[in-house]
Amino acid sequence: MSIRLRLTLWYTGILSVTILLFGFGLYGLLYFNNYNYYKEDLTNQANDVYARIQPRMVITLGGGVSWDFGLQGRDLLKSSTTFYQLDNFLNGRTDKSSNLQQLQLTLPELTDKQKQALIQDQSLIRKTKIENLDFIVYSLPITVLKNGQQQLAGVFQAAVYTESFEKLFALLRIILISASIVTILLAASIGWFLARKALRPIDQVIAAADQIEKGADLGNRINYDGPDDEIGRLTNTINGMLGRLQTTYSDLEEAYRRQRRFVSDASHELRTPLTTIRGNVDLLEKMWRQTAAIGELQDRQQLEMSLEAMHDIAGESERMTRLVNDLLALARADAGFQMEKSEMELKPIVDQVIRRAQLLPHNVDWQAGDLSALEGVVVIGNRDYLQQLLFIFVENAFKYTEHGYVKLDALRMNDQIGVRIEDTGIGMDKEEIPLIFERFYRADPSRGKTSGTGLGLSIAKWIIDEHQGSIEVKTRKDEGSTFVIWLPMLEDSTTFVHRHSLEESNQV
Structure with missing residues (x-):
């Protein structure tokens, strides 16, 4: 949930509670x-x-005693909005005011429970409906002394019509509910607008930061011309952080550039003395062989020892030369070296590697398998680097295969051409596959018995990446790899040759 939505919901919720409390409070106060x-x-x-009702004792025809009471004449004739009714329980007589008689209404009788409450409290007021009309009825007891005890002889009831009062407050309820809903919706809309306006600078900060991230240019800064509030301070903090990142990144780039230059310069500097050493060793070996042939040296054992030492020097210098060349290739890769590539047929390159x-x-047995998939395949690449790529995998296969064979063949899949190098060597664990292209990594301790720098596959990975290709690895421990x-194919050789012929004709 966004901050904008949360702010709007909070604002709307608080306002809704306030309106509801105020509306219901006002309604309750007015109603009460x-x-x-x-x-x-x-x-x-x-x-x-009620004060004018006077029960009087009367003698019945049978000689008994009874009580009689009724409404006064002026009370019977009253035609105000108040209705009166007097019920005599002793003789069953009921007196009604003239307005109640005109409406032909009778106030409801009290239940036994209501009568008990009336005797106990000496009054009873209640809201009731008479023929679907709203009334407030106020009841008072009429008691007489009978057998030494007060007895309920009748009930006096007064009622007032409240239909207009109830309709007025029903209308007020509708008005308050409708007004509350409209106010809440309006407040939510205004709150959404205000939240959007208040958070717009944050959206600008996010957009600017996103542009900086996508552009990878730490020199860009977030432009903010608003007040120095929380958003302004946040913007200044982010800009300061970007400045520090830019400085750190520049320092790292400079250090990395110096490191690449050092490796490149060191490689160039090392190649020259190594070449000189190898040349001189070869010359000395040639001279000593010629001298030994004509018998001018007496100590042939010393000569053989010297030759063996020169062989060691030559071998080590050759190994150092390979190492320096590998370092130079990786230095070029790190420096973003773009090799020159052109359209070429792949089969002649593979044939030369096989030879x-x-x-x-x-x-072990060296086998050239089915190469028919290479017929007519043209790729965009660099001939020397492609040959170096294939030699790296072939040399590794020879190094780590003591029995069986090493085989090279080709296969196609969609618009990709694949050159497959298969061996029956020592193989690898699957967990080691992601690591074999790291520099100086040797997949197994036993591989230390075999000479190598651990840089070949790193160089191979760089060459493959430069040619927009990929590498597929299948291996099993002690069974082979x-x-x-895989390289992307450009076109068939027939189209390639035909197009180049047309280009040569146009040039002529």
Whole structure:
């Protein structure tokens, strides 16, 4: 949930609670006051009439004693909004005021429970409906002394019509509810607008930061021309952080650039003395062989020892030369070196690698498999680097295969051409596959028995990436490994040759 939505919900919720409390409070206060006014006016008028009711004793025809009471004449003739009714339980007589008679209404009788409450409290007021009309009824007891005890002889009831009062407050309820809903919706809309306006600078900060992230330019800054509030301080903090990141990144770039330059310069500087050493060793070996042939040296054992030492020097210098060349290749890769590439047929490159691979030292059978998939395949690449790529995998296969064979063949898949190098060597664990292209990594301790720098596959990975290719690895411990180098195909050789012929004709 966004901050904008949360702010709007909080604002709307607080306002809704405030409106509801105010609306219901106002409604309750008005209703209570008006109801009390009706009740007070009714009780005053009823008490005035009730005071004039005087029960009197009468003698019945049978010689018994009874009680008679009724409304006074002026009370019967009253035509105000107050209705009176007097019920005599002893003789069953009921007196009604003229206005109640005109409406032909009768106030409801009290239940036994209501009568008990009336005797106990000496009054009873209640809201009731008479023929679906709203009334407030105020009841007072009429008691007489009978057999030494007070007995309920009748009930005096006064009622006031409250239909207009109830309709007025029903309308007020509708008005308050409608006004509350409209106010809440309006407040939510205004709150949404205000929250959007208040948070707009944050959206600008996010957009600017996103542009900086996508552009990878730490020199950009977030432009903010608003007040120095929390958003302004946040913007200044982010800009300061970007400044520090830019400084740190620049320092790292400079250090990395110096490191690359050092490796490159060191590689160039090391190649020259190594070449000189190898040249001189070769010259000395040639001279000593010629001298030994004509018998001018007496100590042939010393000569053999010297030759062996020169062989060691030559071997070590050759190994150092390979290491320096590998370092130079990786330095170029780190420096973002873009190799020159052109359109070329892949099969002649692979054929040359197969021929030259026969001259490499190996103890297993070297097999050239089915290369028909290479027929007519043209790729965009660099001939020397592609040859180096294939030689890296072939040499590794020879190094780590003591029995069986090393095989090279080709296969196609969609618009990709694959060169597969398969061996029956020592293989690897699957967990080691992601690490074999790291620099100086040797997959197994036993591989230390085999000479190497651990840089070959790192260089191979760089060459593959430069050619927009990929590498597929299948291996099993002590059973062998299979590497498939996938390169994107450009077109068939027929189209390639035909297009180049047209270009040569146009030039002529």
